Amino acid sequence: MRNLGLFGLSLAVVVGLTPGFAGASAPPEGRSIGGRTSSRADLRSLVDRLSRQEGLDPRLVDALVRAESDYNPSALSKKGAMGLMQLMPQTARRLNVDDPFDPEQNVRGGVREFSRLITRYSGNLSLALAAYNAGEGAVSRYQGIPPFRETRQYVSRIMETYTGRPYRLGSYRVKRSPVRLQGDLASGTALISNVGGSGLSGHISISSGGSLGGGFGK
Numbered sequence: 001m002r003n004l005g006l007f008g009l010s011l012a013v014v015v016g017l018t019p020g021f022a023g024a025s026a027p028p029e030g031r032s033i034g035g036r037t038s039s040r041a042d043l044r045s046l047v048d049r050l051s052r053q054e055g056l057d058p059r060l061v062d063a064l065v066r067a068e069s070d071y072n073p074s075a076l077s078k079k080g081a082m083g084l085m086q087l088m089p090q091t092a093r094r095l096n097v098d099d100p101f102d103p104e105q106n107v108r109g110g111v112r113e114f115s116r117l118i119t120r121y122s123g124n125l126s127l128a129l130a131a132y133n134a135g136e137g138a139v140s141r142y143q144g145i146p147p148f149r150e151t152r153q154y155v156s157r158i159m160e161t162y163t164g165r166p167y168r169l170g171s172y173r174v175k176r177s178p179v180r181l182q183g184d185l186a187s188g189t190a191l192i193s194n195v196g197g198s199g200l201s202g203h204i205s206i207s208s209g210g211s212l213g214g215g216f217g218k
Contacts, residue, residue, distance in 0.1 A: 038103070048062075050107050050111050053111075059162055060125075061114070063158045063161040065085060065110075068081075068086040069083065069084050069086055071084065073102075074101055083100045083101050084103055084110070085109070085114075086110075095112060117132060125159070126169070129154065129155045130145040133150070133151045
């Protein structure tokens, strides 16, 4: 990651390695969680657990981790991003992550930062992902998703992996609009949105069984 944010309001995620990840270190023989060697399945279980603790949809964070490091806890990019969620040194320090290559510390810090970004951008996942990849400064400078090829491909790939359907990246802009409730809370399902239209990028779904930020339903 380059910069990294819970449950916001408007939505609009990637898979496969990002261009910035090219040249990262090779996967290690063993991966450690709590001092024991762990498998990819163990790491995915870790992502699931920590995502739920922070109120994020585990499928969303899984797509993000696959895009950032392909589940290599020893990944190190040419720009210095480290670990499963590719934390930059300054981000790791701010998140009090002492060892960015420790899977639990890295994922916990990365999930908290991504949750923060989702909140900052009122639940717009496209903007949150763009900020995670290119930095909040770039999103502010361009008042939306930066025109960087890497960033736009990154957002599109994650969204397609997360939603399981083709994703068309629009020109999402930073904006403040009235928040509207669509649907019926009594029935257990509703949409909270601050963008118009029916695009997936503008909504967070809520279910009576408890919701997770970034969710598009079951």
